[in-house]
Amino acid sequence: MTTASASNIEIHSLYKIFGDDPPSVMPLVRDGVDKQELLESHGHVLGLRDINLTVKPGGIQVVMGLSGCGKSTLVRHVNRLIDPTEGTVLVDGQDVLGLDQAALQHLRRHKVSMVFQRFALFPHRTILENVRYGLQMQGVARAECDTRAERWIERVGLSGYEASYPHQLSGGMQQRVGLARALATEAEILLMDEAFSALDPLIRTDMQTLLLELQRELNRTILFVTHDLEEAITLGDRIAILRDGEVVQNGDSQEIVLKPSDDYISNFTKNINRGRVIRVGSIMEPTQPRPQGQAGKDYSIPSEMLLEDALPRVVASPHDNAAVVDVKGKTVGAISVGRMVHALSGDRLTGAA
């Protein structure tokens, strides 16, 4: 745990076991009994094991993994929809597990809001009534509720649908309502449990764009669950990968793709379009460019550039390499075609080029 800035969400040694008597099997779980065995010989389901996760304010932390690995269980600990078997969950430094009913309600009304996989809108309420729900729970006066809800409805592109009922809207539109409902409370933390998983690919991309656009402006702390690596890479500042209730790797998209910590993760990344993920800066040689290549404008590329775009440029240049520059135009390294091809082919980069 770094010092300095207080992180919005901190999870320490979190364990969750489902079953009749979770404490009785805790010693086994701590000793590392595997999920299968715990279920077959001891009749308990391992939800989460020894989770340690720190989410910095203003970022999107993705939680990814296969079905049943505990993603939903993990996010539900943040607003305590699920109580842990053991461990600590801190939101803004406040121990969520120590809260009484009233304090917990306060947390859910003001600090943490949530978007659900199957939307979970209130079917008997209009769009406006859905979006203002959280504000009503906060006790905001009706007129103000309405103007604020109205603004969020407009913000997610649903003006004109205020009086419609959820079942009259398409899936994508319903999830816009879900998003507006969650954002309207102005809660600092947003939990999104497979929020876009139920949507068609095109609509899904739209929603990702919308979320990123909103996030640029709002800077909320988002915990985003998905089982889709592309989505994780598009959205995530950091990606935590879960397997059988344990975090196996937590890093940014470059680390996940370039340095998968084990086969489980390389399996995820196997089919990804690497050219569209890996950035030049992640694989460059942090040295000066070779003497023959003048660091002229034509032969330098920004370190933020994706390999997909960088490769044709470097290939088209007279030399098979280029200088890499940062946002300020300062040369920070060099990149060769060979190095790029190597990275694209998916072989792990070892220290030397």
Place this chain on the structure above:
Amino acid sequence: MTGWLQEFPTLDEASLRILKKAFDSGYRSFSRSYGDAIEGFFDPLLYFLVWFERFLLSTPWWAVILVVAGVCYVAGRSRKLSIFVAVSLFLIGYLGMWEDTMRTLAIIFVSTLIAIAIGIPVGIWMSRSDRVQSLITPVLDIMQTMPIFVYLIPVVMLFGLGKIPGLIAVVIYAVPPVIRLTNLGIRLVDKEVLEAADAFGTDTWRRLFDIQMPLALPNIMAGVNQTIMMALSMVVIASMIGVKGLGQPVLQAVTNQYFALGLFNGAAVVALAIVFDRITQSYGRRIQSSRQTS
């Protein structure tokens, strides 16, 4: 020797008589000492019933028809249905059964109100705890399978003949469906919607009244509908313990073999049933269609 293998081992007659006697006298002394108090407790109900009956009888017939057809239109938004209701009520009056129909209407209305007032809270209570559910369900089963006449006896012993025992018998018979369907309706509310409500910090009461009850309403209405139907089917039996209305002519018709009298009054009960059924059902459908889950 082993007589009990050939013949059923019965309690000897003397002890059986003592057992029944003890039971009867026990209940009788209970009703003697508490009967008045219990009757007093039900007095307001009696006043209300009598008042409502008088009110219906003193209101001009056309006003009653207009109001019922109007309620029907408000509930179902169907002109055809309202016209049907008005015509059947008119026919009932034309065939000389207006007063009895108003009396029956009064007792059905009041007993349904009581059944709802008891049934919905009990249903809510049941829906909140599996233990309560497993305790109340068999009681409801017994209420619905016990021959009606059996529980008429203690009620009559307690209250004598009249409106109140009739009302109580009707309510006991008719209350189970509201209870069952309130419980079921609340339990069927989408778990994810409830989770969303929790995630936004909803407290228990608002969760019940803002989310669970409205979403359970179509089921609750179905329960109310069944309750009314069961109350109507009690009309004839209730008339045996002195409830005036369409049941009495039917009873009379049975004992004297007046076929036409029985048929007309029976038909009036059916017409009332159809009116109530259509009103509650179309209301139920209307709320359902605007509150569909996706």
